[in-house]
Amino acid sequence: MEAAARQPDAACHSLDSCCGGACRGAHDCQYVHHTQLQAADTRVQQLLSCAHGSGHRHDVHRLPQHDDLCAAAQLVPGHPGGPRLHNQQHVDASIYTCAAAHCRSLGHICGPHHFITMIRIIVESHIPYIKGLLEPMARVEYLDTCDITAAAVRDADALLVRTRTRCDASLLEGSRVRFIGTATIGTDHIDLDYCRERGIEVVNAPGCNAPAVAQWVHAALGCWLGQMPVPVHGPLTLGVVGVGHVGSIVARWGRELGYRVLQCDPPRAAAEGSEGFVTLDQVKAQSDVVTFHTPLTREGQWPTFHMCDAQFLAQAPHLRLVMNAARGAVCDNSALAGWAGDVAIDCWEHEPAIDRQLLAKALVATPHIAGYSSDGKHRGTAMVVEALNRHFGFDARPVQAQAPASGASQVTLERIMRSYDPMLDTARLKACPHDFERLRNNYDLRPEVM
Ligand SMILES: NC(=O)C1=CN([C@@H]2O[C@H](COP(=O)(O)OP(=O)(O)OC[C@H]3O[C@@H](n4cnc5c(N)ncnc54)[C@H](O)[C@@H]3O)[C@@H](O)[C@H]2O)C=CC1
Numbered sequence: 001m002e003a004a005a006r007q008p009d010a011a012c013h014s015l016d017s018c019c020g021g022a023c024r025g026a027h028d029c030q031y032v033h034h035t036q037l038q039a040a041d042t043r044v045q046q047l048l049s050c051a052h053g054s055g056h057r058h059d060v061h062r063l064p065q066h067d068d069l070c071a072a073a074q075l076v077p078g079h080p081g082g083p084r085l086h087n088q089q090h091v092d093a094s095i096y097t098c099a100a101a102h103c104r105s106l107g108h109i110c111g112p113h114h115f116i117t118m119i120r121i122i123v124e125s126h127i128p129y130i131k132g133l134l135e136p137m138a139r140v141e142y143l144d145t146c147d148i149t150a151a152a153v154r155d156a157d158a159l160l161v162r163t164r165t166r167c168d169a170s171l172l173e174g175s176r177v178r179f180i181g182t183a184t185i186g187t188d189h190i191d192l193d194y195c196r197e198r199g200i201e202v203v204n205a206p207g208c209n210a211p212a213v214a215q216w217v218h219a220a221l222g223c224w225l226g227q228m229p230v231p232v233h234g235p236l237t238l239g240v241v242g243v244g245h246v247g248s249i250v251a252r253w254g255r256e257l258g259y260r261v262l263q264c265d266p267p268r269a270a271a272e273g274s275e276g277f278v279t280l281d282q283v284k285a286q287s288d289v290v291t292f293h294t295p296l297t298r299e300g301q302w303p304t305f306h307m308c309d310a311q312f313l314a315q316a317p318h319l320r321l322v323m324n325a326a327r328g329a330v331c332d333n334s335a336l337a338g339w340a341g342d343v344a345i346d347c348w349e350h351e352p353a354i355d356r357q358l359l360a361k362a363l364v365a366t367p368h369i370a371g372y373s374s375d376g377k378h379r380g381t382a383m384v385v386e387a388l389n390r391h392f393g394f395d396a397r398p399v400q401a402q403a404p405a406s407g408a409s410q411v412t413l414e415r416i417m418r419s420y421d422p423m424l425d426t427a428r429l430k431a432c433p434h435d436f437e438r439l440r441n442n443y444d445l446r447p448e449v450m
Pocket residue numbers: 185186187206207209210213241242243244245246247264265266267268293294295296302303304325326327346347368369370371372
């Protein structure tokens with residue numbers, strides 16, 4: 001985009017909303033492509049002349065101080081002072097920082113926050129522990145998922161979302177969104193290729209609620225074991241498919257509980273060596289219980305879409321329980337519904353319009369709340385807010401979780417069962433399956449296993 005300033009808008013004339021050129025509605029200065037930003041001083045001058053054009057009270061004849069230019073230069077990729085910034089969005093943030101420093105050097109009363117008050121952030125309204133954190137630094141709007149539309153995000157700089165907001169061309173095209181933070185582990189609701197091509201930084205919250213999902217798995221497995229008329233003979237063989245943040249806690253707790261654990265993760269086996277891992281065929285051949293913890297992928301060397309299908313179920317001679325707290329479509333739900341074994345399901349195909357036959361037969365059936373612990377939500381919010389801080393140069397201080405993200409150690413079945421009873425959530429969903437979204441939106445966040 002060109003550097004030429006458009007006509008200023010009224011907001012730019014007041015000192016309170018003085019934006020030092022960051023007023024995105026009025027100017028294009030911040031959109032100068034970063035290949036055009038050859039030197040930091042050029043950027044600062046563009047910024048200041050832009051600010052001048054908007055009626056800002058800077059003295060544009062006073063060029064930035066040497067120190068300011070150095071500070072800005074240090075933010076330029078490849079600069080020996082430290083390549084802290086790598087892309088256009090970060091260069092934008094450096095402009096704010098530099099302009100703030102320059103203003104202070106002139107004795108201008110603008111604080112750094114005045115330069116960023118025009119940044120507009122849309123926050124999905126069910127993200128907890130965030131209200132009030134960003135308001136000192138940005139214009140924040142809390143919207144329900146259904147209100148996060150293309151029209152609503154057109155003038156937003158950043159979106160903070162959950163899995164319910166699909167972020168793709170239909171939402172983002174023509175918007176000025178440059179940062180998306182999802183306070184979730186999964187990213188399958190975001191078109192990552194599209195965002196990469198458009199220079200939109202996408203940040204998720206890896207592992208944030210992994211201990212909560214592990215709690216759901218082992219509590220559900222405990223319920224299943226508890227209702228068996230005849231106890232399982234010998235150590236139970238638990239196949240864990242996907243051994244990342246969630247699967248590794250599930251596997252560790254499985255070993256602590258005395259199960260024989262099979263770990264299946266071909267991408268990790270390829271990268272790290274096959275020791276400690278088995279193939280999916282081995283999981284199928286040997287497991288009594290299989291639990292899935294992969295992302296949902298449809299392409300690549302190891303796609304996970306319908307990884308558990310009618311063929312998988314038919315070829316698993318010992319399999320008696322399938323658990324899915326990953327993504328619904330990792331398991332073919334109609335195949336599961338017609339299968340003779342037991343199922344424990346948190347993630348369903350076509351949520352919230354879930355398969356009623358599968359719901360009826362499921363021993364444990366919950367509305368995608370496996371990750372809903374209060375510590376998990378604290379971690380998720382903290383991780384996206386910290387990423388937002390880095391992107392825009394904010395200093396918001398999110399409240400941190402109490403429990404470790406690695407999950408409790410030396411668990412017992414009694415401790416797990418005392419911490420969470422999935423049958424209560426199952427009863428609620430079975431009573432009101434049409435309330436799937438309402439049940440999750442009003443969920444009482446639970447404590448993790450202590
Ligand atoms: N039900 C819920 O509330 C929640 C569900 N999730 C889901 O759980 C998934 C896993 O979460 P994390 O463990 O944190 O992710 P992660 O990215 O840490 O681990 C995923 C693992 O799956 C492995 N994997 C990929 N393709 C595979 C394949 N074909 N077969 C076997 N393994 C494969 C990867 O190598 C990786 O080690 C998320 O992607 C998300 O979809 C996450 C949090 C909460």
